[in-house]
Amino acid sequence: MTSGQNEPETGPVQVRGTVLTVRRVDAYYAMTIVAPAIAARFRPGQFVALAVGGPESPMLLRRAFSIHDVRPDHGGTVEFVFAAHGPGTRWLAERRARDMLDIAGPLGRPFPLPRDPVSCLLVGGGYGSAPLFALAARLRERRCEVDFLLGAASGDRVFGALTARRGGRTATITTEDGSLGLRGVVTDVLGQVIHEARTDVIYACGPMPMLRQVTMLAGRYDIPVQVAVEEEMACGIGVCMTCVLPVIGNDGITRMVRSCTDGPVFRGNQVRWDDVGTIPFDAFGAPGWEPRTRRASQAAQAALAAGNGDGAAAGPQPTPRRPGHGS
Amino acid sequence: MAADLRTRLGHVELPNPILTASGCAASGRELAQFFDISRIGAIVTKSVMLGPRSGRPTPRMAETPSGMLNSIGLQGPGIDAFLQRDLPWLLSRGARAVVSIAGGTVAEYAELATRLSEAAGVTAIEVNISCPNVEHRGQVFACDPAAAAAVIEEVRGRARYDIPVFAKLSPDVTDIVAVAKACVSAGADGLSLINTLLGMVIDTDTMRPVLAGETGGLSGPAIRPVAVRCIWQVRAALPGVPIIGMGGVRTGRDAFEMILAGASMVSVGTVIFHDPSACVRILRELDEELSQRGIERLADVVGLAHEPRTAPRRGLAGTAAARRMP
Numbered sequence: 001m002t003s004g005q006n007e008p009e010t011g012p013v014q015v016r017g018t019v020l021t022v023r024r025v026d027a028y029y030a031m032t033i034v035a036p037a038i039a040a041r042f043r044p045g046q047f048v049a050l051a052v053g054g055p056e057s058p059m060l061l062r063r064a065f066s067i068h069d070v071r072p073d074h075g076g077t078v079e080f081v082f083a084a085h086g087p088g089t090r091w092l093a094e095r096r097a098r099d100m101l102d103i104a105g106p107l108g109r110p111f112p113l114p115r116d117p118v119s120c121l122l123v124g125g126g127y128g129s130a131p132l133f134a135l136a137a138r139l140r141e142r143r144c145e146v147d148f149l150l151g152a153a154s155g156d157r158v159f160g161a162l163t164a165r166r167g168g169r170t171a172t173i174t175t176e177d178g179s180l181g182l183r184g185v186v187t188d189v190l191g192q193v194i195h196e197a198r199t200d201v202i203y204a205c206g207p208m209p210m211l212r213q214v215t216m217l218a219g220r221y222d223i224p225v226q227v228a229v230e231e232e233m234a235c236g237i238g239v240c241m242t243c244v245l246p247v248i249g250n251d252g253i254t255r256m257v258r259s260c261t262d263g264p265v266f267r268g269n270q271v272r273w274d275d276v277g278t279i280p281f282d283a284f285g286a287p288g289w290e291p292r293t294r295r296a297s298q299a300a301q302a303a304l305a306a307g308n309g310d311g312a313a314a315g316p317q318p319t320p321r322r323p324g325h326g327s
Numbered sequence: 328m329a330a331d332l333r334t335r336l337g338h339v340e341l342p343n344p345i346l347t348a349s350g351c352a353a354s355g356r357e358l359a360q361f362f363d364i365s366r367i368g369a370i371v372t373k374s375v376m377l378g379p380r381s382g383r384p385t386p387r388m389a390e391t392p393s394g395m396l397n398s399i400g401l402q403g404p405g406i407d408a409f410l411q412r413d414l415p416w417l418l419s420r421g422a423r424a425v426v427s428i429a430g431g432t433v434a435e436y437a438e439l440a441t442r443l444s445e446a447a448g449v450t451a452i453e454v455n456i457s458c459p460n461v462e463h464r465g466q467v468f469a470c471d472p473a474a475a476a477a478v479i480e481e482v483r484g485r486a487r488y489d490i491p492v493f494a495k496l497s498p499d500v501t502d503i504v505a506v507a508k509a510c511v512s513a514g515a516d517g518l519s520l521i522n523t524l525l526g527m528v529i530d531t532d533t534m535r536p537v538l539a540g541e542t543g544g545l546s547g548p549a550i551r552p553v554a555v556r557c558i559w560q561v562r563a564a565l566p567g568v569p570i571i572g573m574g575g576v577r578t579g580r581d582a583f584e585m586i587l588a589g590a591s592m593v594s595v596g597t598v599i600f601h602d603p604s605a606c607v608r609i610l611r612e613l614d615e616e617l618s619q620r621g622i623e624r625l626a627d628v629v630g631l632a633h634e635p636r637t638a639p640r641r642g643l644a645g646t647a648a649a650r651r652m653p
Contacts, residue, residue: 011360058393235600238357242388285379
């Protein structure tokens with residue numbers, strides 16, 4: 001899973017970057033940092049992890065954010081979007097131009113790109129849409145058709161609606177309060193959008209319940225889905241083992257994999273959505289796992305065939321989780 | 328490097344005293360993206376068990392003031408994968424490997440020691456008898472001197488004679504010196520102080536524990552004074568036993584503090600999550616701390632805080648008091 005895919009030559013860097021701008025974008029903040037080495041290595045879907053609170057900070061854990069865009073100015077800049085909903089992100093929102101920040105990236109596996117010019121639907125929830133615009137640019141370079149489907153609780157929480165309307169062949173917006181676009185959630189209209197756009201591939205980023213629903217619906221149309229998950233991370237670089245979720249490997253065996261280095265992008269149908277927050281009974285190394293027997297791998301195959309597992313019964317129920325990176 | 332930072336891990340000499348702490352560096356591969364892992368004293372690997380292990384459900388961590396709680400539950404692929412993949416890779420990078428082992432029974436620890444002794448290139452074994460995130464939290468070996476000694480005796484008996492065996496102890500005990508003495512009597516070549524303290528955080532919105540495992544191990548700068556106290560007490564009782572100090576080390580100054588308390592090596596743990604290149608930064612800072620004080624040899628100041636205050640505090644190198652160190 002991890003062998004040799006992040007060698008120093010191509011892997012992430014840790015740099016001190018200068019803040020260029022911090023600006024309000026509706027309900028969110030967008031921060032641009034001068035970090036040429038990160039910008040040069042970036043591929044859509046990857047993220048950065050920032051230290052917050054300064055050198056004596058009582059907040060030890062890095063905050064992870066999807067990269068929204070990179071630009072060539074000032075040697076190379078990186079922009080990400082965040083919501084100031086905790087002490088760490090509030091501290092970030094208070095930074096000003098010329099402040100220095102410790103930033104590591106680009107981290108994680110990027111979105112895989114199709115070989116052929118196909119019809120791609122990009123689905124985003126809240127500011128989860130941030131990484132989709134750089135992806136759209138790469139897809140268009142490959143002469144793919146790009147349609148957007150963005151949703152949020154209210155109009156000020158739909159990130160990038162205007163960019164989507166300008167850049168996408170179509171852009172469908174949904175809000176739960178009806179303040180922008182259609183009233184409802186993205187999955188209410190997903191089927192219709194797929195139908196009209198003749199979608200071949202779906203890319204999705206947003207809260208876990210949305211990703212789960214998108215994957216399920218896409219499964220009905222037999223359309224492959226690439227999801228970028230949002231799990232809480234402590235380090236972002238693969239050493240802390242806190243951001244794991246159950247994912248079925250190509251060998252049919254479920255493993256607790258790190259969303260930071262094995263993800264954040266996964267094939268939607270390989271994530272065991274119903275078992276996120278648990279250790280499925282048939283996961284590699286789960287209590288009762290029997291090495292060198294076929295039982296566990298058969299169970300994993302059965303779960304794969306059924307489209308989901310019922311491992312939740314074997315482990316504690318998940319506690320309610322907050323979607324989104326950092327706090 | 329201005330100061331002589333060489334130190335001894337049992338009979339093995341290390342070029343410098345800065346190590347990673349087990350569980351905070353995986354098996355070195357991820358950190359190698361940020362610095363040359365052969366530059367630090369050694370990589371202490373995440374505790375390896377006999378079989379693969381999925382660990383505990385998520386959420387597995389909670390940020391706390393100057394620290395964090397974790398409840399990982401020793402997730403890992405097991406000793407076979409470690410010997411096949413991780414150990415050869417570490418050695419190929421020129422890193423020294425201190426392998427942390429964990430088990431549910433004395434027999435499992437013994438088997439792990441045997442397997443590691445059959446492999447080439449293990450610098451030392453750190454016996455994790457103090458992980459709080461196991462199924463039977465009341466049965467942490469390091470909470471009972473007799474149980475701790477039973478594990479260490481078996482590991483020391485099975486491990487090849489030239490591989491030092493260090494026992495990693497828990498601070499969650501009434502008398503850490505009693506556990507330390509039991510481990511040394513059982514054959515431990517040194518002690519690793521300290522593992523995490525058991526803690527808990529409750530989410531006041533959901534009104535339930537934050538961690539799926541309910542309780543978790545507290546680490547980070549918040550626990551550093553506890554670590555310094557434990558190192559101090561064990562050093563006072565067992566002055567000849569080498570100690571790897573750890574618990575919230577964030578700067579070279581923090582590492583120096585642990586060395587003064589009696590540690591001859593210092594592991595960097597949770598702070599790696601904050602700063603992936605922390606180990607090399609702390610190594611540089613420690614060198615500066617020593618040089619600023621005119622200290623030429625690290626070995627001269629290990630446990631110095633135990634000396635009476637009348638001892639000269641500046642320009643130590645060469646004094647008789649400073650030479651009485653192992």
